[in-house]
Amino acid sequence: MRSSNPVFSRRGFSRDNGYAGFNTAPQAGGAAVGTQGSPYAQPQGNPYATNPYAQQDLQQAAPPQTPVTTGRMTMDDVVMRTGTTLGILIVTAALAWALLPVDDANIGRSYGIGIGAAVIGMVLALVQSFKRTATPALIVSYAAFEGVFLGVVSSVVDNRIASGAAMQAVIGTLAVFAAVLVAYKAGWIRVNRRFYGFVMAAALGFLLLMVVNLLFAAFGGGDGLGFRSGGLGILFGIIGVLLGACFLALDFKQVEDGIAYGAPREEAWLAAFGLTLTLVWIYMEFLRLIAILNSND
Numbered sequence: 001m002r003s004s005n006p007v008f009s010r011r012g013f014s015r016d017n018g019y020a021g022f023n024t025a026p027q028a029g030g031a032a033v034g035t036q037g038s039p040y041a042q043p044q045g046n047p048y049a050t051n052p053y054a055q056q057d058l059q060q061a062a063p064p065q066t067p068v069t070t071g072r073m074t075m076d077d078v079v080m081r082t083g084t085t086l087g088i089l090i091v092t093a094a095l096a097w098a099l100l101p102v103d104d105a106n107i108g109r110s111y112g113i114g115i116g117a118a119v120i121g122m123v124l125a126l127v128q129s130f131k132r133t134a135t136p137a138l139i140v141s142y143a144a145f146e147g148v149f150l151g152v153v154s155s156v157v158d159n160r161i162a163s164g165a166a167m168q169a170v171i172g173t174l175a176v177f178a179a180v181l182v183a184y185k186a187g188w189i190r191v192n193r194r195f196y197g198f199v200m201a202a203a204l205g206f207l208l209l210m211v212v213n214l215l216f217a218a219f220g221g222g223d224g225l226g227f228r229s230g231g232l233g234i235l236f237g238i239i240g241v242l243l244g245a246c247f248l249a250l251d252f253k254q255v256e257d258g259i260a261y262g263a264p265r266e267e268a269w270l271a272a273f274g275l276t277l278t279l280v281w282i283y284m285e286f287l288r289l290i291a292i293l294n295s296n297d
Contacts, residue, residue, distance in 0.1 A: 109204025114152030134269035237289035244282035
């Protein structure tokens with residue numbers, strides 16, 4: 001299982017693994033239903049086929065043993081790892097907010113530290129994304145440095161552009177998370193190959209436009225092509241939030257499939273990593289939207 005985020009996904013949802021059909025989760029104690037390439041119908045299609053416990057279940061066609069005895073990932077594992085990662089991010093963000101003032105005398109130094117933390121966090125995230133196994137130290141370190149960046153940026157927006165913006169962005173992020181979770185569990189969002197292809201194509205186009213806008217801003221001055229200010233900025237901010245919601249649905253699907261297919265317990269760290277990346281994306285888009293709306297007043 002890997003993160004559903006477009007920059008960090010290297011395994012999962014491909015033709016050669018168990019996520020190819022999406023709708024292939026096994027019935028309790030029985031064979032899988034759905035597409036022909038079900039990992040329970042063809043053991044080589046299971047992304048966790050090298051897990052001896054998954055192989056044992058396939059050979060015996062018996063209900064899986066309890067996670068305590070098999071070392072499989074459970075929902076509790078995912079919740080605990082995600083809570084740990086987000087907790088570290090929140091603590092470091094709060095410390096950065098308190099210890100790195102953004103008044104006229106200190107904003108340059110504080111913002112420089114925040115940008116440096118963002119670069120380090122991005123490097124750590126890329127290193128983890130290209131590893132085949134989860135490294136908790138990398139994931140925790142990413143959360144810590146990302147928290148420093150978010151704390152500084154949030155303080156800048158909240159104190160210099162829009163008072164209360166950080167809390168509004170947090171509330172918006174939580175609302176999107178809850179709405180997507182309810183919609184996913186109710187079956188209103190169907191995550192299949194077509195959904196995945198659409199989201200990835202849209203995300204690629206979105207990121208390319210943002211890179212082009214950044215290059216124009218860097219070499220031409222101003223706000224580049226205007227994708228992050230005014231009416232266009234609001235439109236692209238809404239698109240960014242919607243893409244984040246789609247990433248959440250993909251993350252939920254990967255967690256669900258990982259548990260169903262007997263993923264090893266350490267895969268819960270990758271689930272936490274992907275969910276954290278997505279929530280940071282959504283939070284940043286909300287924060288940017290709030291800043292644009294207030295700068296237009």
